[in-house]
Amino acid sequence: xxxxxxxxxxxxMAMIGIGLxxxxxxxxDSEAFLLGGRSLGPAVTALRLQSTSMSGYMFMGAGSLxxxxxxxxxxxxxxxxxxxxxxxxxxxxxMRKLSQMLGAITSIGYLEHRYPSVWTRLIAAPIALxxxxxxxxxxxxxxxxxxxxxxxISLNWSLIIAVGVIVGYTFLGGYLAVAYSDFVQAxxxxxxxxxxxxxxxxxxxxxxxxxxAIGNINENLLTMWGAEGQxxxxxxxxxxxxxxxxxxxxxWPHVVVGHMSMSRPSVARQASIYSxxxxxxxxxxxxxxxxxxxxxxxxxxxPELAIFQVAETVLPPVAVGIVMAAIMAAIMSTADAxxxxxxxxxxxxxxxxxxxxxxxxxxxxxxxxxxxxxxxxGLVLAMARPPGVFSIVVFATTVLGSxxxxxxxxxxxxxxxxxxxxxxxxxxxxAAAVTAQxxxxxxxxxVDPMVIGIAGSVLAMVIxxxxxxxxxxxxxxxxxxxxxxxxxxPIPARLLIGEDAAxxxxxxxxxxxxxxx
Amino acid sequence: MFGLxxxxxxxxxxxxxxxxxxxxxxxxTTRHWHVEDVDDTGQEEPQx
Numbered sequence: 001x002x003x004x005x006x007x008x009x010x011x012x013m014a015m016i017g018i019g020l021x022x023x024x025x026x027x028x029d030s031e032a033f034l035l036g037g038r039s040l041g042p043a044v045t046a047l048r049l050q051s052t053s054m055s056g057y058m059f060m061g062a063g064s065l066x067x068x069x070x071x072x073x074x075x076x077x078x079x080x081x082x083x084x085x086x087x088x089x090x091x092x093x094x095m096r097k098l099s100q101m102l103g104a105i106t107s108i109g110y111l112e113h114r115y116p117s118v119w120t121r122l123i124a125a126p127i128a129l130x131x132x133x134x135x136x137x138x139x140x141x142x143x144x145x146x147x148x149x150x151x152x153i154s155l156n157w158s159l160i161i162a163v164g165v166i167v168g169y170t171f172l173g174g175y176l177a178v179a180y181s182d183f184v185q186a187x188x189x190x191x192x193x194x195x196x197x198x199x200x201x202x203x204x205x206x207x208x209x210x211x212x213a214i215g216n217i218n219e220n221l222l223t224m225w226g227a228e229g230q231x232x233x234x235x236x237x238x239x240x241x242x243x244x245x246x247x248x249x250x251x252w253p254h255v256v257v258g259h260m261s262m263s264r265p266s267v268a269r270q271a272s273i274y275s276x277x278x279x280x281x282x283x284x285x286x287x288x289x290x291x292x293x294x295x296x297x298x299x300x301x302x303p304e305l306a307i308f309q310v311a312e313t314v315l316p317p318v319a320v321g322i323v324m325a326a327i328m329a330a331i332m333s334t335a336d337a338x339x340x341x342x343x344x345x346x347x348x349x350x351x352x353x354x355x356x357x358x359x360x361x362x363x364x365x366x367x368x369x370x371x372x373x374x375x376x377x378g379l380v381l382a383m384a385r386p387p388g389v390f391s392i393v394v395f396a397t398t399v400l401g402s403x404x405x406x407x408x409x410x411x412x413x414x415x416x417x418x419x420x421x422x423x424x425x426x427x428x429x430x431a432a433a434v435t436a437q438x439x440x441x442x443x444x445x446x447v448d449p450m451v452i453g454i455a456g457s458v459l460a461m462v463i464x465x466x467x468x469x470x471x472x473x474x475x476x477x478x479x480x481x482x483x484x485x486x487x488x489x490p491i492p493a494r495l496l497i498g499e500d501a502a503x504x505x506x507x508x509x510x511x512x513x514x515x516x517x
Numbered sequence: 518m519f520g521l522x523x524x525x526x527x528x529x530x531x532x533x534x535x536x537x538x539x540x541x542x543x544x545x546t547t548r549h550w551h552v553e554d555v556d557d558t559g560q561e562e563p564q565x
Contacts, residue, residue: 085543208520222522488553
């Protein structure tokens with residue numbers, strides 16, 4: 001058995017072990033299964049946030065971009081470094097408090113509680129489900145390809161194994177398993193990435209020598225303006241690169257749900273230190289290794305394999321096994337969060353919400369079955385090897401960010417943000433991002449689709465809310481909860497009001513108020 | 518610095534420095550958040 005395979009088997013077994021351990025704590029009720037019983041501390045909160053946000057892209061896409069465009073790729077890294085602290089400082093504490101006051105346990109359900117209307121969920125859930133499913137599909141494919149590359153097993157069997165492990169621990173332990181496995185995976189990711197970076201720097205004689213050698217190949221690679229200098233003055237593209245991984249995460253339902261699972265609102269404060277620390281170590285390293293691959297593996301055929309090829313060249317076989325585990329960790333930590341959230345949206349936010357036929361005990365089982373169903377559908381589609389999946393990922397993540405950033409941010413910061421504003425924001429943000437992608441706004445206008453999508457959704461939120469304040473005022477109970485979320489003080493008991501009375505009327509008749517959580 | 522053009526160095530150091538500063542300011546200005554670290558079942562308000 002090769003060393004790489006040995007480490008991967010240990011790693012897979014550890015993830016399943018976490019699932020089994022979490023299972024004992026996660027089957028009590030929906031809040032335990034979907035939010036880990038709101039019990040997570042700062043380190044797990046921060047590293048779950050980061051590893052969920054960073055998919056296989058960091059080991060494949062980032063290296064590829066750096067290999068072909070040099071320091072221009074660092075615009076993405078520079079936005080990404082601040083993504084975690086932005087998320088925690090803008091949403092963290094307030095979203096934790098507000099979700100508890102409103103009795104929300106899912107990221108889409110939270111939006112309906114804040115912007116009370118059946119249309120909130122009817123619009124938000126399909127957008128989120130559609131985008132997250134395609135993002136998930138790409139993670140399955142990346143996981144299968146990574147496993148196949150290391151083990152030599154056929155891609156189809158690799159897909160079955162990779163998906164089987166992810167489904168295994170997600171199915172067993174729910175959110176708690178996902179959070180703790182993501183925490184472990186984040187540590188594996190940063191250790192693996194730093195190991196490759198240090199060995200790469202040793203191989204090229206240090207950072208300064210490396211830069212000088214890259215400059216001898218093409219001095220434009222050392223500038224922030226692209227290999228041909230083509231991005232000089234292209235501020236619309238650069239702004240998009242900075243935004244997509246900084247404020248874009250504020251709108252990703254599978255990422256922001258982490259705020260609702262913190263053990264206390266103040267966890268966000270300490271988590272920000274872990275988050276920025278992780279990002280500083282992990283993110284620039286991926287791009288630097290991608291650039292150094294020009295020197296270490298000059299005859300590289302596929303730039304997406306730059307980091308892996310560098311690892312194979314500069315590391316001993318034992319280390320390559322750990323690094324492969326790190327690559328799988330990056331992929332799996334995103335896939336598990338997507339799978340759980342997609343399952344939650346399909347089961348709780350759509351099926352249970354509108355059929356009114358699920359009691360709290362069986363809803364956990366419905367979530368599990370949905371996770372299984374989505375995984376099987378994803379696996380079958382992945383085995384068909386759809387073309388252009390990674391383009392769909394960029395598309396899906398851009399649409400997610402554009403559709404939901406204003407809705408989540410204004411939910412806690414702007415008490416005049418109402419249902420009409422939120423619905424307009426989601427629809428206009430989605431339409432603007434899709435249109436910008438279809439007409440290729442980067443080529444046509446020199447503006448990234450993310451910039452157009454976010455601008456459209458922010459405008460729609462502001463105009464929609466301000467013009468309908470009289471006809472659709474924010475209910476007083478919600479306005480008071482938003483004010484309370486901004487106040488730094490314990491939540492008064494009278495404000496732990498649970499779900500909206502109007503929503504409660506749509507609750508299954510056999511579930512008394514207060515027990516639906 | 519490190520064999521990079523001055524402009525690249527300035528952008529890299531400037532933006533990364535900004536995020537470090539942002540994190541530090543956030544942590545310092547939120548020192549009082551611990552006051553709400555109480556039992557999450559909610560706190561009764563004093564009778565007026």
